[in-house]
Amino acid sequence: MILSYPILEISLSKIKHNTEKIVSICDKKGISVAGVTKGFCGIEEIAKALVDGGVDILADSRIRNLKKLKDIDVPKLLLRLPMISNAEEVVEYADISLNSELKTIKMLSQYASLKGKKHKIILMVDVGDLREGMFIKEDIFNTIESILELSGIKLIGIGTNLSCFGGVIPSDENLGKLASIKKEIEKKFDIELDVLSGGNSTSFHLVINDEIPKEINQLRLGTMLILGHDEINDKWIEDTFNDCFRLITEIVEIKEKPSIPIGKIGYDSFGNKPTFKDKGIRKRAISAIGKQDIDIDWMKAEDHSILILGASSDHLILDITDSNETYEVGDKISFILDYVAILNAVNSDYVEKILVEHYEVKDLNEEVLCTI
Ligand SMILES: *Cc1c(COP(=O)(O)O)cnc(C)c1O
Numbered sequence: 001m002i003l004s005y006p007i008l009e010i011s012l013s014k015i016k017h018n019t020e021k022i023v024s025i026c027d028k029k030g031i032s033v034a035g036v037t038k039g040f041c042g043i044e045e046i047a048k049a050l051v052d053g054g055v056d057i058l059a060d061s062r063i064r065n066l067k068k069l070k071d072i073d074v075p076k077l078l079l080r081l082p083m084i085s086n087a088e089e090v091v092e093y094a095d096i097s098l099n100s101e102l103k104t105i106k107m108l109s110q111y112a113s114l115k116g117k118k119h120k121i122i123l124m125v126d127v128g129d130l131r132e133g134m135f136i137k138e139d140i141f142n143t144i145e146s147i148l149e150l151s152g153i154k155l156i157g158i159g160t161n162l163s164c165f166g167g168v169i170p171s172d173e174n175l176g177k178l179a180s181i182k183k184e185i186e187k188k189f190d191i192e193l194d195v196l197s198g199g200n201s202t203s204f205h206l207v208i209n210d211e212i213p214k215e216i217n218q219l220r221l222g223t224m225l226i227l228g229h230d231e232i233n234d235k236w237i238e239d240t241f242n243d244c245f246r247l248i249t250e251i252v253e254i255k256e257k258p259s260i261p262i263g264k265i266g267y268d269s270f271g272n273k274p275t276f277k278d279k280g281i282r283k284r285a286i287s288a289i290g291k292q293d294i295d296i297d298w299m300k301a302e303d304h305s306i307l308i309l310g311a312s313s314d315h316l317i318l319d320i321t322d323s324n325e326t327y328e329v330g331d332k333i334s335f336i337l338d339y340v341a342i343l344n345a346v347n348s349d350y351v352e353k354i355l356v357e358h359y360e361v362k363d364l365n366e367e368v369l370c371t372i
Contacts, residue, residue: 005250005332006289007352008345010040012049014241019053019225021240022204026219027054029207034059034077036200036222039339040245041346042068045355050225057096059220066093079220081124081132087111091152096120098159098197100134102143105153112152119152122159122197125181127174131165137181144185157195158182159218163202169232170203172211179215205232223339245342247299247335247351249287249316254329256281269312283321287333290314293348298341302334 023033035055037047042065047058051074060066061080069076070093078094087107090097092115099105099121112119125140126133134140147155160178162170175198182196198206198216201224206212208230223229228240236242259279268274270291285306290313301308307319320327327333337345345351 004352005248007248007354009246009248010046010353010355011244012045012355013357014244015046015226016049016053018228018240019050019055022221022224023054026207029212030217032056032218034218034220035225036220037065039222039226039343041065044068047072063089063093091115091117091119096122098122098124100124100132102146105147109150109152118154120154120156122157122195125158125160125178127160127177129162129164129166129168131161133160141188144189157193157197159197160199162199170199170206172213175216176213179213202232205230243336245337247337247345248332249289251285251327251329251331251333252288253286254327256283282319285318285320285327287316287318289316293350294344295340298338299335302336
């Protein structure tokens with residue numbers, strides 16, 4: 001097979017390993033994990049690695065991604081509030097959805113009834129981040145009263161989402177508030193809610209620090225599984241891989257050049273006015289990838305001595321002066337990707353995706369900062 005670069009190498013075994021690790025940590029606290037697939041556009045093989053690693057549910061914000069997962073035999077959760085125009089497909093491809101609008105829930109109920117199904121919902125409560133969710137307690141109670149009358153819907157729990165719009169950090173306080181609302185609902189309506197869904201990867205630090213309210217029994221984790229990184233404390237989780245996604249690019253030019261451009265400086269190809277520091281003559285490489293494929297602020301070279309200087313749409317400019325390797329035109333330079341770059345690379349048609357089934361133990365994070 002002739003490989004066409006750039007290549008995104010995705011290690012299924014590393015992703016499975018990370019998932020096993022995170023799932024077992026959550027399991028000890030009585031928390032089940034919904035494995036979030038939107039960071040890699042719902043690629044089926046990767047979703048299977050999450051299931052093999054122990055997640056109970058697969059979750060995505062887009063129905064198009066959930067459709068790809070229809071043959072994997074675990075419940076599917078739709079993360080983004082359903083569009084009314086899409087209600088029929090939501091009921092078809094998602095077993096559960098997160099909701100905050102009665103009008104939408106009524107539509108879901110209609111389609112579920114037509115299909116002879118009960119569609120499960122988790123009602124979203126906004127505890128401060130100001131993205132989705134019901135805000136006023138009276139509204140929550142009134143909405144639940146109506147939901148309980150709908151024949152096509154089963155209310156299985158409530159949930160919240162944080163650190164997304166407002167950047168509000170999950171805490172025992174705001175998640176505690178969610179837990180107390182659940183208790184009030186259960187008492188007022190004499191019902192039991194199975195699920196208290198306590199947020200995304202940014203809630204995981206509470207699990208590690210033993211601060212998560214004991215009532216929280218579900219987390220919806222994506223980033224944590226594919227990166228093993230606790231964003232809130234900026235710590236790597238012990239015994240997880242951070243290089244599940246590697247981008248391999250090919251060098252198309254190597255030249256020694258000054259570090260400051262020659263001539264009057266206007267704007268770069270993305271309309272920014274660049275600034276430069278004079279470091280003298282430097283050895284530079286150009287890799288054949290660019291900003292239409294990748295966000296260069298969210299990646300770093302595996303060879304730590306390589307500096308990313310910048311990029312235009314199709315060219316990535318690197319400073320390789322300090323490297324001990326002797327790179328030549330045609331050689332490959334690889335990068336470890338963070339969340340946004342993974343999302344970009346997976347979405348780029350110009351990046352070839354390759355799934356691999358190996359890992360070497362020496363690849364495990366060296367800077368393990370977090371012990372559990
Ligand atoms: C994206 C998303 C998640 C997962 O977020 P990560 O930070 O990747 O774990 C969880 N819940 C909702 C509602 C989301 O939109």
